[in-house]
Amino acid sequence: MEFVHRTLPQQVYFGAGRAAANLAAEVRQRGASRVMVIASPRERERAERVCARIDVAVWHDDVVQHVPVATAEKARSVAAEHGADLLVSIGGGSTTSLAKAVALTRGMPIVAVPTTYAGSEATDVWGLTEEATKTTGVDSRVLPAAVIYDAELTLSLPVGLSVASGLNGLAHCVDGMWAPRADPINQALGAEGIRALARGLPLIAADPSGIEGRELALYGAYLSAVAFASAGSGLHHKICHVLGGTYELPHAETHATVLPYVLAFNAPAAPEAAGRIAHALGSDSGTAEAAVAALDELRVRLHAPTALRDYGLTEADLPGAVERVLAVVPPSNPRPVTGNNLTALLRAALTGAAPATQLEEI
Known part of the structure; x- marks a missing residue:
């Protein structure tokens, strides 16, 4: 056999009912003080439970599938306006992808809390859509620094x-x-x-x-x-x-x-x-x-x-x-x-x- 394998650096937390505690531990470990949470309106109640043990500087809920460039620019502006130093994404692949779009230009770490089985939280792949064309790329800045898996958060997924x-x-x-x-x-x-x-x-x-x-x-x-x-x-x-x-x-x-x-x-x-x-x-x-x-x-x-x-x-x-x-x-x-x-x-x-x-x- 002859090959070159690449493994991505990432902290993974896994445990049912442990999302809030694990998120608090990760935020504390990183010393973040201006946390921006990205969660769609549908995920807001669940996201608030997950974030119950941390201070949130700003909530952002404008999440759109396939991440239109205009949606990404809006989220980037919110992050800059509030001086965010950590992104927490709570939701499915679209939410994670929006956090990646912000990290791509802002260079801040992401803690991803997935509520579906999309898997984008464990990749360094980003995607943006403009004029009916989806562009993807690979960049180490968009790989979430940590992923928090909690099966209880997926129970309401039909x-x-x-x-x-x-x-x-x-x-x-x-x-x-x-x-x-x-x-x-x-x-x-x-x-x-x-x-x-x-x-x-x-x-x-x-x-x-x-x-x-x-x-x-x-x-x-x-x-x-x-x-x-x-x-x-x-x-x-x-x-x-x-x-x-x-x-x-x-x-x-x-x-x-x-x-x-x-x-x-x-x-x-x-x-x-x-x-x-x-x-x-x-x-x-x-x-x-x-x-x-x-x-x-x-x-x-x-x-x-x-x-x-x-x-x-x-x-x-x-x-x-x-x-x-x-x-x-x-x-x-x-x-x-x-x-x-x-x-x-x-x-x-x-x-x-x-x-x-x-x-x-x-």
């Missing part, structure tokens, strides 16, 4: 959104198997992340008030993000960033819908990765077909999102989407991507065609 968010995390694991910097270490983390999410999500669906499934999902989401941050962004994420930024599709649902089609596209050309994915999903077989079938079975069991048309994408949008995705496809993708096979992939995701049928057709 099952449907929990499933979509968890499959978004699972997409990080799958994409990391063949992303530009994939290596045996992040592949191992990704496989364990798949196992945790594949166990945790059905438990959440069966018992939304149970802690075990929520903890497994958070654990899996963290592993998925660490694997993704190391491996880089693969074809799946390039597709979803285009669809989200250009057509304003919902983030988690888009990832959950597109994932099986990218797996069906790449798995035959990456048999070792397909085997890891299949076994992590509980299959006795390690074939590409088994990986696709196991993921599809999980999605059916969870009543997961199945068609992009349910979220506003149309057949007329496909040519533009194909053009934008082709411009950012990683050269290292296991299978060559063309206008024709990418159109077929997106059309299948648009209509919700059975992913298994795409193994040979795409």
Whole structure:
């Protein structure tokens, strides 16, 4: 074996019911005196409980999906106006992403308190949207210095959104198997992340008030993000960033819908990765077909999102989407991507065609 692996420095706290205490300890350790808390109006009550033991200089609740540049600039101005020396983000991926946008230019540390299974809290990837184009980048300044996981904070997340968010995390694991910097270490983390999410999500669906499934999902989401941050962004994420930024599709649902089609596209050309994915999903077989079938079975069991048309994408949008995705496809993708096979992939995701049928057709 020969590879170069990159591990990101980050403090991780994990414990149900421990968010307020762990946040207070982290703020005290950092000696922060001007804390800016970013939380959407929907998260405000929960955020106030989490922040009960710290002094908050300013609350900011203008959180928008895919982080429009104007939204980022507004948050940056608030941080400057109040002399903030620490950002605390409490919420899902959009909230974490807004904190990252502030840190990108202000250079202040972030303490992320996730309430979904998005995983963005464990990456150094930022994203901003302007004029229907989502731009992403990697910068050490946006990696949260600390992450506080508390499964109790996810109990109010509806099952449907929990499933979509968890499959978004699972997409990080799958994409990391063949992303530009994939290596045996992040592949191992990704496989364990798949196992945790594949166990945790059905438990959440069966018992939304149970802690075990929520903890497994958070654990899996963290592993998925660490694997993704190391491996880089693969074809799946390039597709979803285009669809989200250009057509304003919902983030988690888009990832959950597109994932099986990218797996069906790449798995035959990456048999070792397909085997890891299949076994992590509980299959006795390690074939590409088994990986696709196991993921599809999980999605059916969870009543997961199945068609992009349910979220506003149309057949007329496909040519533009194909053009934008082709411009950012990683050269290292296991299978060559063309206008024709990418159109077929997106059309299948648009209509919700059975992913298994795409193994040979795409």
